[in-house]
Amino acid sequence: MRLTNPLRPIVLIVVILFSSPCALLAKEEKSIRVGFFPNLTHAQPLVGLARGSFQARLGADVKIDTKLFNAGPALMEAVFAGGIDIGYIGPGPMINGFIRSGGEIVRMVAGAASGGAVFVVRQDVKVDSPKDLEGKTLASPQLGNTQDISLRIYLRNNGLKPKGSGGNVGVIPIHNPDIMNLFREKQIDGAWVPEPWGARLVRETGGRVFLDERDLWQNKKFATASIIVTTGFLLEYPELVEKWLRAHVEVTEWINAHPEEAKEIINAELKRITTKGLPKEILNEAFGRVEFTYEPLVESINTFADYAYELGFLRQKPDLSNLYQLDLLNKVLTEDGLGPITAVTE
Structure with a gap:
């Protein structure tokens, strides 16, 4: 009479399972x-x-x-x-x-x-100095994002404040494609955006670069x-x-x-x-x-x-x-x- 190991089938199944390519x-x-x-x-x-x-x-x-x-x-x-x-x-x-x-x-x-961030304003809006931003409506890609912080600091450093903080400059955080649309419709006066949105505002909506952010930093x-x-x-x-x-x-x-x-x-x-x-x-x-x-x-x-x-x-x-x-x-x-x-x- 031939004796068999009762655990052998289980062992074989485990070996086959874990040696298969899919497993x-x-x-x-x-x-x-x-x-x-x-x-x-x-x-x-x-x-x-x-x-x-x-x-x-x-x-x-x-x-x-x-x-x-x-x-x-x-x-x-x-x-x-x-x-x-x-x-x-x-x-x-x-x-x-x-x-x-x-x-x-x-x-x-x-x-x-x-680099790669610019402050673009509309050609038909008179903005020759930071003081000219009073009463203007500006945009950034999202509240608290990097360009939004740069815009708000720039306003503060030039003695300006956003509406809601005791000032008269509108700051609207909206998506970059929406900034393009509002620029075309002349509902905003400027925007602080990353590239390629800055170049697009200039070439596609008639904007101009008011400030290249590199100019605000040491060694650009x-x-x-x-x-x-x-x-x-x-x-x-x-x-x-x-x-x-x-x-x-x-x-x-x-x-x-x-x-x-x-x-x-x-x-x-x-x-x-x-x-x-x-x-x-x-x-x-x-x-x-x-x-x-x-x-x-x-x-x-x-x-x-x-x-x-x-x-x-x-x-x-x-x-x-x-x-x-x-x-x-x-x-x-x-x-x-x-x-x-x-x-x-x-």
Whole structure:
């Protein structure tokens, strides 16, 4: 009589199940949720995703789930809702979200863009000096976003106040496409916007650049976009964050070395996302105002934090000492012979 092991069929089933390709794929596949805007200042995700640079670095077993936003506050709300792992965002909403979470929810791991924000006014409206803004109606992309903070600080520094704060300047936070429409309809007199919306206001609605924000900053450099990572994702998947940063640095270097090819890709992506590409003259004008970088430009972010506090967007004076986590960026830069970056983080 032949004896059999009663556990043998069970063992065989388990071995077959966990050695099947489908089971291994389900076990190993990861997803990374990335948020950004269809703006020129977010060129790296536009170019890098189109060229497959991020996917190549992450590997075929990592799914990139992209999510688009009009402005930073909306992206930060998605972070709080647990819907974003990595995001490209301006200083204002990044700082606000960091402080709101008690310094827990995100870390800033790299820079993305400097410049690329302008204050545009209508040609038929007399605005030759800040004093001429009295009684005017102005717009920004969203309450508390980076351009909104810059506009309000500019008014304050020139002795002006918005309506509702004891002044007579109207400040309306609305989406960039709506700013275009209101400009055409002459319902607003000016707007502080990121590129390519500034160039579009000039070329498509008859506006003129009253102020290039670079002229307000030392060396004409200030953070327009940075990369944030949720703290939980960074702790659980530091290797994926490092791979993303490696691709980000590569894409940044590629854009700066191949500007004409980069413009074509950016325009194709903007057309795919918004259904409308940009005429060459608009793209060239907007592109010329943006510097694509991985440098964090920490000092300008600290200044934005002070501005947000002074304007009342933050209830307490900000301490950003735990916001900046640049070790992975410096690791990538050092290995690529580009770094490291030293930054004042307090």
